[in-house]
Ligand SMILES: Cc1ncc(COP(=O)(O)O)c(C=O)c1O
């Protein structure tokens with residue numbers, strides 16, 4: 001399997017190359033040249049597999065040019081061995097139709113761990129392979145976070161040889177738990193930067209660095225955000241895990257996905273392409289609703305970001321939407337590059353008919369405001385005694401409003417542990433969720449974080465002064 005850019009003007013790469021490259025050199029995102037798929041019988045055979053084995057089966061077609069099946073299983077076993085629940089991503093039932101897929105049993109309490117524990121191991125694996133002249137490579141990871149990617153990526157690479165990580169977060173716009181999970185990791189290869197601005201500003205700076213030759217000529221810039229294909233590949237697995245438990249491939253399942261950068265729900269789209277019978281993918285947003293507007297009426301135009309109690313979804317430019325638009329528009333890289341150039345200059349874009357109609361076949365969408373989010377937190381607590389976080393609540397609100405046929409199970413992805421956002425959960429229910437013991441003495445640890453203006457040159461200079469140059 002090789003990987004091509006959505007903008008059609010970058011070299012095709014194998015899995016190892018795409019993983020280390022992160023973003024394509026033409027500014028596009030790497031996608032597999034074609035979607036591998038499983039037959040109904042092959043999917044049925046996966047029922048009951050332990051998570052690490054299921055992950056190996058699902059990922060193998062994507063990585064086979066770079067990893068053997070045996071090595072892949074060693075990596076999935078190591079990655080998912082660190083999860084606090086034996087099922088890795090357990091399902092909980094609310095009522096006869098509504099289910100919750102708990103994705104927060106990893107080390108940093110959010111769904112990002114599922115992919116980033118794997119990505120950390122993949123980086124280590126590929127960077128340890130010698131070049132033709134016997135030297136090895138290093139990587140300067142530059143990432144943007146609205147709270148969860150940062151801590152999960154830092155946990156996955158802290159202290160690893162050959163990797164420096166520079167993580168940008170919007171100052172004052174992540175929860176205290178999220179910030180501390182990043183800033184209390186004092187390993188010398190970890191650099192936290194709080195910038196003045198929004199997550200979108202941070203993400204734009206990261207993408208710009210990949211195309212800044214002054215930086216790329218000196219450093220091997222790498223990505224941990226979901227612009228990196230390997231992130232999404234690892235997230236496909238839990239759609240299979242959940243659907244198999246609910247009767248797939250003999251019964252379709254719908255998923256409701258709290259959405260910001262469109263990575264998690266795009267992984268669901270990939271699962272459908274691979275043959276998993278998905279009835280509907282419900283894209284749930286908070287009031288930062290660019291994706292809801294795009295799917296409902298074709299209007300992909302970025303407004304100003306409004307801070308909410310679900311800060312990780314305070315996003316108005318959704319990187320991975322480009323992957324979907326590319327796939328739905330006949331995979332025409334030239335057209336995609338023109339469409340994205342238009343968006344980058346005007347911050348607005350109209351979907352083509354093919355994109356609108358293609359998306360409507362599988363996706364629907366909903367937007368939840370603060371009141372609807374709080375109501376969903378309360379509903380979950382009353383229905384099951386379960387405390388859910390504000391992001392998950394937005395998904396649950398959309399799941400219950402979607403009008404899916406009663407015979408189809410609807411699974412809401414629980415993307416973060418409620419204790420990451422204790423204030424909002426307590427306001428809604430009167431109960432304050434406790435941090436699990438595995439995060440330890442988070443509030444007693446020393447913090448280290450630089451503060452920079454929301455200015456690309458300042459960030460680039462900061463990185464250049466501290467990163468390890470290419471070997
Ligand atoms: C807790 C939480 N829920 C949902 C999302 C949205 O996921 P995605 O950006 O993949 O759409 C994020 C961040 O991305 C998150 O951290």
Ligand SMILES: N[C@@H](CCOP(=O)(O)O)C(=O)O
Nearest residue numbers: 145146147148149225226312
């Ligand atoms: N919500 C995310 C934003 C970054 O998204 P990513 O999936 O592209 O890494 C976060 O928590 O940082």
